[in-house]
Every structure is written in C-alpha cells, then in structure tokens.
Amino acid sequence: MTDDRLRAAVATGVLASEDAHRALLQATVEVARAIFRAKASSVLLYDEVTDELVFEAVAGEGSETLVGERLPSSTGIGGWVLVTRQPIVLDDVSKDARFAEDAAKKTGYLPKGLMCVPLIHEEEPLGVLYVLDRPQEIRFSLEEMELLGLFGNQAAIALDLLRKARRARAVLDDAGTDAALLARVAENLEGLDGERRAAGVDLLRSLEALFS
Amino acid sequence: MAEPATERPLPAWSRPAGSTESLALPTEWPGRVTREWAWGGSTGKGVRVCILDSGIEAAHPLVGELAGAVAVEVGDDDEVSVVEDAEGDLCGHGTACAGIVRSLAPDCELFSVRVLGAGFTGSGTALLEGLRWAVDQGFDVINMSLSTTKSKFAGLLHEAADRAYFRRSVLVASAHNMPVESYPWRFSSVISVGSHEEREAETFFYNPSPPVEFFARGVDVEVAWLGGARARSTGNSFATPHMSGICALILGKHPELTPFQLKSALYLTATNVEGLGD
Structure with missing residues (x-):
C-alpha cells in the first residue's frame, strides 16, 4: 500500500468525506445548469472496473432517477469525449435516431442539444460533464466553450476528491488492513473527550516515540 | 568480417x-502565393484522406462512398489488430468530420480508421496503433480530431508524427481548448488547429503565437450525423477537418508538396496573411 492511500484512509476515518464531496459535485452541476440556463447538467465518473461511465450528480431533468445509471465508455458522445479528451457541443442532436433511443431509454427525456466536456485531473480523464438543452436561440460562442472548460476543471477536482474518498473507504472496509486499524484508532480518538482523550493522545505519543 | 558492398542512400544531412x-x-513557386495558385480549380481528386476517429457512417448523403474502413482492436494483453470495420460509426463524430472534409474536397478518397470502441483502458494504445497503421498506409492527409493526455504515449506519438512528416503524410490534429497537456497536436511536425467564430468554410487564420498554428471554422457548423441525419456542432474537433479539407485541395493540385511546403502554402494563403488578396 502506498503512503498516499494510507494517509487518505486514516483521514477518511475522521472526515465524512464522501458526503461532503458529493455535495460539492452536486453544487457544481447546479451552477453549471444555472450559468448556461440549461434544462439539466450532470457529472459522470469513469468506473475502471466495469469500463463504464456512471452518473454521479444530476441537476434538473433526470435528477430523480439518473444517479447510478451507467453508459458505455466505448460508444456514444460521452464515450467519445472521454476517450479523445475533446469537448464538443451539439445542437439538433435529437435527429439522430440511435442517440434519441439511447437517451430516451435511460432518462425518459430527449435533449435537443448538449455540451460535453472531459473532466481531466493531472493527466487522467476521470469522467465527463454534460450540459443539456441550453436555450437554442442563443448561438454558441467560443467564450462559452472557455467557460465550459473552466467548469470542467472545477468538476474534475471535485470528482477526484470523491474518487479518492471512495478508494480510501474501500481500504477501510477491508477490516484486516493496517490502514483500517489506524483509521479505526483515529476515528475512535476523535469520538473521545476529556480525560479519556488526553490519555489516548498520551498513549499514541508514547507509541510514536517507540516507532521513531 | 567486411560488410557486403551495397548501394546506400545518401545521408540526409550532407x-x-x-x-x-x-x-x-x-x-514552380510563383512570386506571390495566392489561393488561386494553391487550390483554384482543385476538388481534392486523387488525394487519400484518413479520418482517425469513431468510424464513419458509409453512404451518408454528406459523406458518400468510402474507399475503405478499418477498426483498431486492442486485446487483453494490449495485443493490437487492425480489421475490416463492419460497425460503422459508434458515436457520430467521425461521420461529422468526414462530411466536413467531403464538403471542401468533394473528389478526395475518404478512409476510416476507427480507434473508438476498444474501451477507455485501451484507448491510448488504439490511438497510437491507429496512427502508426495510417502512416504505414501512406495516406496524404490524416485527420486527428482527438488527443491523449497520457504522457507515456507522448514519445511514441512524437515518433509516429515525425515519421509521417518525413513520409509525406500530413497530420492535421485538434488543439485542446482546455489548459491541459495533450498530444499529438503540440508537436511541430503536425498541423495543429483551433477554432474561430467566422462562418466561411475556407476562412482560416495563421496564429503567430504557437503552439496552435491555425484557426479554422469550428463554431456552429452543420455536420453529418448518424442515421443520415445532420446536427449543428462546435469544437476544435470540427475545425480540424476544415484544415484537412483545404490540405486535400492543395495536394490535389500540387501533389508533390512536402508537409513543410504545404504548411508554408497554408501560411501564405491564410486569411490574415494573404489579406484576402484574390
């Protein structure tokens, strides 16, 4: 196990990470939807185990039903954006029969237009951000593309935090690991107060001296 | 043991x-290179253009017949095979790019090399091997409206891009419009393309502040989409086939041009350089 994972696992023992990061992701899609005056916005995380894209946060149309739904990473617009790292904007896409069928099957909602941007953190694409059905009468501009890219950066950071929190939690859930032991100690210590906490801290200091 | 006497080509450096x-x-280069000289009367006839993308929907009204289509498949151990492609387009994007090239260079030959479909995990390998295969085939123009951010592929892509350059295959690659490092568009042996907001398909600008070298039409473009449909689209990945189409026109008229000379002709005929002089 790397030091990073150990530290992350221990940190997860004392922080309610996943909930906080999920809220950050949700806030990102809400703001994206508002800024582009769109009907919906969503963030999808790439699941490397199943090689799929998973809806993690949805604002607007589909917010009740889409979280947890999966799309293939090898086909469709989301898959193309993930694989090629290129953002695209499409209008009148509902004329594409296959897209219409897929979209309707998943969401019960058929967008006319969409923007899709890759969420890249460091050199790794973590997923994609969709913005659906901005007002059609407004011609798209390069300024908006830039804004979309900036949004993508923010969403990528939120998605990276969520992913790290989940990996750390998975380590903790494997109760036999060293990290899980340390995290449980950290979690229990955080729950103590008064003399018991002071005694616990003294004990840990002694252990630290012993190990150093 | 003495080397057998063989006739060797002269080294390129002396x-x-x-x-x-x-x-x-x-x-014969004229005193002043104009668009008329560069591609006046050309339809791209005889030029082989490869679209490295999501596949192409054959016989789409805006695309027409394809001269060939293959798919790059990546096996479990990164084992790569290039096979005849029966799937067509898995996304719509490759069809859109093909339609743009066809609209500019109606008589060029279009080939599809599909690098989408290998799953995300195999995508970098598929991209690299697809490019290598295309360079081996000696296509005149290779349109790459895609990139990778994985630095482990950068060196290998660079080699492939340089090899294309010296074999007279012109690589036309989309620049990234987000502040991330990606490849191969950053290499000087390719023609890198970003977007401008003008409406005319043959309007393109030379950028005196690289790494992006040219800006072509990439906003609100009507493109071919799946099922014989059309869509309106925006992105550098749609600007790129505009430059590929113009390259096909120039090479249709001047097939002897090297990538260096072609890039020089593009510079001299760019909207902001030629000054709309003809």
Missing part, C-alpha cells in the same frame, strides 16, 4: 561536393 544543382524543386 550532399556530395558539387551536387546541389540536382536539388531542383518539382514545383
């Missing part, structure tokens, strides 16, 4: 004494 007269150029 010439025998007195032989420079034989470096005659096959093309």
Whole structure:
C-alpha cells in the first residue's frame, strides 16, 4: 500500500468525506445548469472496473432517477469525449435516431442539444460533464466553450476528491488492513473527550516515540 | 568480417561536393502565393484522406462512398489488430468530420480508421496503433480530431508524427481548448488547429503565437450525423477537418508538396496573411 492511500484512509476515518464531496459535485452541476440556463447538467465518473461511465450528480431533468445509471465508455458522445479528451457541443442532436433511443431509454427525456466536456485531473480523464438543452436561440460562442472548460476543471477536482474518498473507504472496509486499524484508532480518538482523550493522545505519543 | 558492398542512400544531412544543382524543386513557386495558385480549380481528386476517429457512417448523403474502413482492436494483453470495420460509426463524430472534409474536397478518397470502441483502458494504445497503421498506409492527409493526455504515449506519438512528416503524410490534429497537456497536436511536425467564430468554410487564420498554428471554422457548423441525419456542432474537433479539407485541395493540385511546403502554402494563403488578396 502506498503512503498516499494510507494517509487518505486514516483521514477518511475522521472526515465524512464522501458526503461532503458529493455535495460539492452536486453544487457544481447546479451552477453549471444555472450559468448556461440549461434544462439539466450532470457529472459522470469513469468506473475502471466495469469500463463504464456512471452518473454521479444530476441537476434538473433526470435528477430523480439518473444517479447510478451507467453508459458505455466505448460508444456514444460521452464515450467519445472521454476517450479523445475533446469537448464538443451539439445542437439538433435529437435527429439522430440511435442517440434519441439511447437517451430516451435511460432518462425518459430527449435533449435537443448538449455540451460535453472531459473532466481531466493531472493527466487522467476521470469522467465527463454534460450540459443539456441550453436555450437554442442563443448561438454558441467560443467564450462559452472557455467557460465550459473552466467548469470542467472545477468538476474534475471535485470528482477526484470523491474518487479518492471512495478508494480510501474501500481500504477501510477491508477490516484486516493496517490502514483500517489506524483509521479505526483515529476515528475512535476523535469520538473521545476529556480525560479519556488526553490519555489516548498520551498513549499514541508514547507509541510514536517507540516507532521513531 | 567486411560488410557486403551495397548501394546506400545518401545521408540526409550532407550532399556530395558539387551536387546541389540536382536539388531542383518539382514545383514552380510563383512570386506571390495566392489561393488561386494553391487550390483554384482543385476538388481534392486523387488525394487519400484518413479520418482517425469513431468510424464513419458509409453512404451518408454528406459523406458518400468510402474507399475503405478499418477498426483498431486492442486485446487483453494490449495485443493490437487492425480489421475490416463492419460497425460503422459508434458515436457520430467521425461521420461529422468526414462530411466536413467531403464538403471542401468533394473528389478526395475518404478512409476510416476507427480507434473508438476498444474501451477507455485501451484507448491510448488504439490511438497510437491507429496512427502508426495510417502512416504505414501512406495516406496524404490524416485527420486527428482527438488527443491523449497520457504522457507515456507522448514519445511514441512524437515518433509516429515525425515519421509521417518525413513520409509525406500530413497530420492535421485538434488543439485542446482546455489548459491541459495533450498530444499529438503540440508537436511541430503536425498541423495543429483551433477554432474561430467566422462562418466561411475556407476562412482560416495563421496564429503567430504557437503552439496552435491555425484557426479554422469550428463554431456552429452543420455536420453529418448518424442515421443520415445532420446536427449543428462546435469544437476544435470540427475545425480540424476544415484544415484537412483545404490540405486535400492543395495536394490535389500540387501533389508533390512536402508537409513543410504545404504548411508554408497554408501560411501564405491564410486569411490574415494573404489579406484576402484574390
């Protein structure tokens, strides 16, 4: 196990990470939807185990039903954006029969237009951000593309935090690991107060001296 | 043991004494390079253009017949095979790019090399092997409206891009419009393309502040989409096939041009350089 994972696992023992990061992701899609005056916005995380894209946060149309739904990473617009790292904007896409069928099957909602941007953190694409059905009468501009890219950066950071929190939690859930032991100690210590906490801290200091 | 005597090609970095007269150029360059000289009357006939993308929907009204289509498949151990492609387009994007090239260069030959479909995990390998395969085939123009951010592929892509350059295959690659490092568009042996907001398909600008070298039409473009449909689209990945189409037109008229000369002709005929002079 790397030091990073150990530290992350221990940190997860004392922080309610996943909930906080999920809220950050949700806030990102809400703001994206508002800024582009769109009907919906969503963030999808790439699941490397199943090689799929998973809806993690949805604002607007589909917010009740889409979280947890999966799309293939090898086909469709989301898959193309993930694989090629290129953002695209499409209008009148509902004329594409296959897209219409897929979209309707998943969401019960058929967008006319969409923007899709890759969420890249460091050199790794973590997923994609969709913005659906901005007002059609407004011609798209390069300024908006830039804004979309900036949004993508923010969403990528939120998605990276969520992913790290989940990996750390998975380590903790494997109760036999060293990290899980340390995290449980950290979690229990955080729950103590008064003399018991002071005694616990003294004990840990002694252990630290012993190990150093 | 002595080496067997074989006739070797001259090294590229030196010439025998007195032989420079034989470096005659096959093309007469005019005093002033204009668009009329560069591609006036050309339809791209005889030029082989490869679209490295999500596949192409054959016989789409805006695309027409394809001269060939293959798919790059990546196996479990990164084992790569290039097979005849029966799937067509898995996304719509490759069809859109093909339609843009066709609209500019109606008589060029279009080939599809599909690198989408290998799953995300195999995508970098598929991209690299697809490019290598395309360079081996000697296509005149290779349109790459895609990139990778994985630095482990950067060196290998760079080699492939340089190899294309010296084999007279012109790589036209989408620049990234987000502040991330990606490849191969950053390499100087490719023609890198970003977007402008003008409406005319043949309007393109030279950028004096690289790494992006040219800006072509990439906003609100009507493109071919799946199922014989059309869509309106925006992105550098749609600007790129505009430059590929213009390259096909120039090479249709001047097939002897090297990528270096072609890039020079593009510079001299760019909207902001030629000054709309003809």
